[in-house]
Amino acid sequence: MVGEINTDETALLHLLMDTGGRTRYKYYQKEEQESIEVVQEATMAFIKNANRKLNIDLNETPKIDIKLELKASIDEYIDGLNLNNPEEKKRLEEAIAKSIEADSSKLLEYLQEIGSDPLGIGEIIRSKHNLYWKSVEGEEVYSNIDFNIDVKLEIEFFGAIY
Numbered sequence: 001m002v003g004e005i006n007t008d009e010t011a012l013l014h015l016l017m018d019t020g021g022r023t024r025y026k027y028y029q030k031e032e033q034e035s036i037e038v039v040q041e042a043t044m045a046f047i048k049n050a051n052r053k054l055n056i057d058l059n060e061t062p063k064i065d066i067k068l069e070l071k072a073s074i075d076e077y078i079d080g081l082n083l084n085n086p087e088e089k090k091r092l093e094e095a096i097a098k099s100i101e102a103d104s105s106k107l108l109e110y111l112q113e114i115g116s117d118p119l120g121i122g123e124i125i126r127s128k129h130n131l132y133w134k135s136v137e138g139e140e141v142y143s144n145i146d147f148n149i150d151v152k153l154e155i156e157f158f159g160a161i162y
């Protein structure tokens with residue numbers, strides 16, 4: 001076994017792999033209190049639809065932009081949040097998207113560290129950018145890739161009935 005990830009990371013991995021599966025994401029609202037980060041209640045997002053787009057740039061340092069467009073419903077959310085208010089809904093969408101970006105970046109860094117390529121990035125580069133692939137050591141390419149993740153999340157429904 002190369003390494004291991006937990007169930008939350010597995011859900012993120014499925015989004016990044018574009019397997020089309022539905023998944024849940026737990027977003028923890030954090031706030032600063034006297035320079036100490038305190039985790040508040042969690043919001044549970046059920047991601048029903050995910051669309052992944054990759055942009056590969058192999059100049060100098062290999063760079064891959066991963067764009068995720070997600071549609072979700074909110075099963076549970078923080079008390080006092082009014083998702084009928086478009087501004088509050090948009091703030092929550094952006095906060096969850098930012099959290100998914102950060103968690104995905106950490107996951108990809110770990111996968112690079114252990115040398116595991118479950119997204120098939122090496123295979124994509126080998127098949128679509130074969131001249132580049134032949135000019136470098138294949139295993140080194142993946143470990144040196146700079147990933148940039150951009151997530152757009154749209155909350156379609158919220159509450160117990162949707």
